[in-house]
Structures are given as structure tokens and as C-alpha cells.
Amino acid sequence: MAIELSVEEQEIVDYVEGRGAVSIDNLDGEKNRYSQIARDQIGKKKTISIRLLESDLERLKAQSVRQGLPYQVLISSLIHQYANGKVKFDV
DSSP states (O other): OOOOOOHHHHHHHHHHHTTOOOOOTTHHHHHHHHHHHHHHHTTOOOOOOOOOOHHHHHHHHHHHHHHTSOHHHHHHHHHHHHHTTSOOOOO
16 A cells, blocks of 8 residues: 655655665764753743734634633634634635
8 A cells, every 4th residue: 555645745755765865973962952951942832912803802812612612712822823824814
């Protein structure tokens, strides 16, 4: 059974198998360093203050009840999805 790879995945395989990728000095140290950077960033949150129309906030709260989420989690999730290109809107 053959595994179907996306174009991006196939490019990575071709790069690695084509000897384009080479090991670096102090690999274990670098893996530890990047692991620490990831641990430091995961879940790191910043409190902000934002002004919203009261009617929009009430609609968001109603949506959050229907979704079974706290409204702040819903807002955070929407912002996260937009920041990562998963949600778009027309300007």
C-alpha cells in the first residue's frame, strides 16, 4: 500500500533523500535548544484589552453558549485561526 504524499511532503522527502540535508555539529545540543524554545513559546499568552461593540460581544457570548465554550476562549480561537490563515474575511 503506497502512501500518498502532498507536494510539500514529497519535496521534503526528495530534499532529504537527495542528500540536500546534512547533519549539523552538536545535533543533540541544537535539538535541546530548539525544544526549550518550543516549550517557552507553547501556551505563552498575553493579556490584552480590546473595545468591541456591545452587540457584537453579546452575539459572541450567545455563540459561545451554543458551542459550549467560554466566550473568551471562542474569541481567542477566532483570532488564532485568523492569525494562522485558517479564517479569512472580505475587506
